Amino acid sequence: MSDQSPNHDLDVGELGQQLRVDAIRCSAAAGSGHPTSSMSAADLMATLFARHLRYDFANPEDPNNDHLVFSKGHASPLLYALYKAAGAITDEELLTFRRHGSRLEGHPTPRLPWVDVATGSLGLGLPTGVGLAMTGKSLDRLPYRVWVLCGDSELAEGSMWEAFEHAGYERLDNLVAVVDVNRLGQRGPTRHGWDTAAYARRIGAFGWHPIEIDGHDVAQIDRAYAEAAAAEQPTAVLARTQKGAGVAAAADREGGHGKPLSDPDEAIEELGGARSLRVHVTPPDGRGVPHSFGEPGTVKLPSYEVGTEVATRDAFGDALAAVGAARPEVVGLDAEVADSTRMETFATAHPERFFQFYIAEQQMVAAAIGMQARGWIPYVSTFAAFLTRGYDFVRMGAIGGADLRVVGSHAGVSIGQDGPSQMGLEDLALFRAIHGSVVLYPCDANQTASLVAALTDYPGVGYLRTTRGATPVVYGPDEEFTIAGSRVLRASAADQVTVVGAGITVHEALAAADQLAGDGIAVRVIDLYSVKPVDAQTLRDAARETGRIVTVEDHWPEGGIGDAVIDVFGHGEQAPVVLKLAVHGMPASAAPDEQLRDAGIDRQSVVDAVRSLLAPE
Template identity: 65%
Template structure:
């Protein structure tokens, strides 16, 4: 399209944004109006996308990081013929695919947005996948607001993109000066953004975002720039084109006061339809199915002493040999998480994200949107930094594997800053998540393989120290299952543990067995979903359940077990929780477990007291 045609298209996008928000009675039309010229030029002259085939590997990716500008995005879909007028008018209504902020309920939306500062980090993951894995000619465009440029996650992404020379990535910053409550930090100082971006190795183009010739030229310049990502820094005006709202404070997130007059001022409704350019076909080599062969998992003998993090790393390397869709990301601790085993065998599919956990998770989200199966690992404690990205990944319907090592007080002398003691609670609270905590090497290897076939957010908790191998290499570990390791008809109490505490429970049970007290032991390796049947049976048989976890009392194994009996079904006579209740310090792993009251001696002592004082 020429400049005049693009200007007309931009006005149509503004009108449609105004009228759809007016019909819904809510939304962000003024934020949509500021970026309309930018997106009109992109849609008509630069984007390559087949809306009939959203899974086409050559499709460009467009991420609306400023997801509140959804009226603009949906107006673009209407102009492209992806949706019709009837669906367009369902915006923000019950059951509509056109939600207040975009989600993959729409097939052209790769990831959910709305929590600001996430679009660019995800876009970096997409560009990395294209550069290192796909070898397909797609580009990645991210539309960002100026307000979200204050987010630290944005600068994690900017540094990573510059370091990796992601020249297929274009960031479009809609610098409209106004945030939710007033002016942004730099208002319309375009060079304030430019100086910072250039310092991180970006190419920048600073333009008047309402000068259509300049906008069109900026996209051309971005496409021709090599070895650097490009930022189009566009000065715009919020509410552009309607005098009553343009560049005025106090109108964020509100329909226009007089939509009818605003539409008239914008020149009235139009019905332009855009024939969006189709993507290029990828090279034949990239169209072949990803390799799938038998996975030769590592095997360990019962009685061996092996850290579950070691088993994770070796299983991951084996999985990579058999599954060509596996990619692995790490936050500069691969020598500790043991993902380095994968990196050494499959360096082309390993991504170092450095100490930037938000970028780590976001890159995994971006890669899974393109069909890869990510395993992203760091210390369990550090994943808490990325919780909002994990929460949004669930809204994105993302499928990815997250692995937290060095969990619990059992790591010892490093102290509480390194101890993941909240991670089980955090991941259990994520919608549709799977939470796994293996206790030995063969169990870990089996679960690493099982995770590959699951959907949603999967979390595996691994351990720093070595633990005894208690299962044979051919044992099966279904998701949602558990293992009963000690059982008799005379059991008086059931101990339930996972990870480190399974071994402490076994030692405690053996000690009490020598004293003539029979104790059942359950390895609850699947913390979510939990094995309700086994727990109900244990409650019926023994009447008393004692959970033991290397985690804070809130939200972990104890709560997972208690929730089984929260719907009115017969509950155990007693449900006792042993967990890390105090703030730990630095000590040996053995001293840490003892101080927390979750070592074998403490468990045995607690059961003696329980049996003597409570259970007659």
């Protein structure tokens, strides 16, 4: 260990003991937590903070700071003990762990300024670390290092292996995975136990530099971290440790996961008592400025002539390329379907800001979470159906306050002959269920372009649903569309029923309205392009004035447009009669118009639904 370190007089082993003691103390005070999972990694993190991490706790926004991600987020007592040792929090705050109103939650979130992303769903942290490391190399172009503390149990998660593969492919030499191989999971031993060689073979096969060490030997840990810094590929430090290390009653014992120690006072005494050591984390050496891809300008969106037919997925690609030309912080992420989603238009225009993740949707979404943590604006795109693979990552992104823009193409039965495996029929419900999300479903090209631009600076998770086939352009290129808005496309004082659709069904609703008008039946047509948040006032006005609503959507009946409309009237006011048209049966291969007809969401089905509501009882 270098005598040039500001901690050259610090006994790192003693610091590790302090971290164990504080993990026990805060868990005991909370009456819950994971002290044993924290104790196994204490020496690993003590050495990192004392000798290798480059971070300015007084300036967490410094772009030159290293990044530390606790992929095993349940070891939060260790993280908070580290913050106390670094002087970032007080001992008094440490003991508020898991209490109402405390920043020190059961699993870390960015409510703390030193936490980049929320973790706790195992398998998330390393893929997010890959995104941070890619940001450092390709976007920020700064030499910061990304350290990820992983648990051996989470190596059973497929997302971890997506991360290992992608990091190796990208040769992310600024990424270090520190794997705490403590042998015990929640219910018993892990798959490979202490066989670090088994992990080394697997991880090494993906182009990583694996290092096997004793995770309680500070000298070995120190050498491993130094070796990682010199490697020309990502490094995995595979550290054999003991869960509950340092306390005989807890060390390598099953049944203690997620529980405070039964006798914390005795355990603290065995560890040598409470300490108040201070670790002086070395701030970053450089004062580098993140790379910029140009100066911001005015967005010049594409425009499309009313009456022409353009697929909204085409408009998405054109619009994102235009937004990217004016906003140099916008990046595009793809999972090997850019030609279908039209993300390839952005990739062609801005190749240095386009990232290909192949068919690894979890890694793609996780990388976007990492990129947005550094201030970049990611747009993620794939088929709507395949976003189910990355849904947990979207959910965790929302927990951490991430700003994500997700675009799902090929939605609904209207895609036609490809069949149900390719049809996103649950995506509106999934994204409506995300806390604070925005869900948009445009019906034409000009509306799509406007909404792509509107999402750019909107906070939180935004979802845009696009359609595969070409649809008529019904709005002029100068019309603006805002989040939480809608458009009334047909209206009169004589309206007897309101038809509410979005995307592909707007065109079916308009055709139905024209057919009914020929028979003397006036209906109102609302384009509910903002499915969440909805334009509640327009819906309430329509309910009051027509008394009857038909919703029509290319989606399962659960959780989509129909439920969004019904939810408006779920607060005690008088509700209208609502008839939901949606996809009820499992589709098969058929042409798009046949699919709409078979699902009962085509124009004739809308006509029949309106007539049924008006029929005398």
